[in-house]
Amino acid sequence: MVTITTVDDAPGLGLRERKKARTREALVEAALRLYSRKGFAATTTEEIAAAADVSQRTLFRYFPSKEEVLLSLQDDIEETFQAKLAARPEPESPYDALVNALTDTWRELDEHAVVAHQTLIQLCGDSPQLLAAYLRRSSEHQERAVSLLARRSGLDPDTDLRPRLCMAAFSAAVHTGIMRWRDNEKTPSADDLFEGLRECLAGMVPALTEDWHTAPARDAEPEPRPTSEREHSG
Numbered sequence: 442m443v444t445i446t447t448v449d450d451a452p453g454l455g456l457r458e459r460k461k462a463r464t465r466e467a468l469v470e471a472a473l474r475l476y477s478r479k480g481f482a483a484t485t486t487e488e489i490a491a492a493a494d495v496s497q498r499t500l501f502r503y504f505p506s507k508e509e510v511l512l513s514l515q516d517d518i519e520e521t522f523q524a525k526l527a528a529r530p531e532p533e534s535p536y537d538a539l540v541n542a543l544t545d546t547w548r549e550l551d552e553h554a555v556v557a558h559q560t561l562i563q564l565c566g567d568s569p570q571l572l573a574a575y576l577r578r579s580s581e582h583q584e585r586a587v588s589l590l591a592r593r594s595g596l597d598p599d600t601d602l603r604p605r606l607c608m609a610a611f612s613a614a615v616h617t618g619i620m621r622w623r624d625n626e627k628t629p630s631a632d633d634l635f636e637g638l639r640e641c642l643a644g645m646v647p648a649l650t651e652d653w654h655t656a657p658a659r660d661a662e663p664e665p666r667p668t669s670e671r672e673h674s675g
Contacts, residue, residue: 467493555631
């Protein structure tokens with residue numbers, strides 16, 4: 442999940458910074474269009490640069506490879522998520538803090554950001570090269586979250602396994618939700634993605650701690666889905 446900040450969302454930027462931000466936006470938008478139409482492997486950096494009306498040299502000043510254009514979407518999401526996690530109240534349990542930080546992040550996504558992230562997930566399914574880069578970057582972001590979890594609890598993640606194990610469980614639940622959404626035979630919506638993530642996150646602890654021979658309760662009312670900013674603006 443990512444909140445993509447556009448130039449119009451940051452009026453405090455100076456002229457130079459706004460110009461750079463517009464160029465970056467144009468490159469990401471051009472890459473998404475081309476990747477969606479031609480596929481990741483068949484798209485070249487020359488084509489991306491041309492579609493954004495800049496030189497290939499300019500593209501490489503912003504992104505060292507065509508993978509990095511898409512991974513910037515993941516980075517934007519993670520920056521928001523890490524900030525939300527750091528802001529969660531200390532009395533909250535570590536796993537709840539992760540789940541609530543993800544929910545807080547989702548609430549800030551606009552439609553443009555959701556579509557971009559959907560495209561990234563789908564392209565990863567079609568490109569082993571991009572998927573490998575995505576997973577490497579995910580591992581880096583997970584390490585940052587482990588450090589945050591440890592710091593908020595006063596623990597040393599090098600000697601105490603709990604922050605790392607908690608983050609591993611959370612990441613596995615998120616990954617499962619994303620893969621279920623991606624592999625759906627229908628064309629699932631962004632809301633379907635979020636509902637699937639919530640289901641996997643809610644099911645992780647019972648899956649680890651409860652007797653699997655006991656049928657899961659099906660008469661419980663689900664928690665109300667948080668209203669996103671997209672719905673407010675619609």
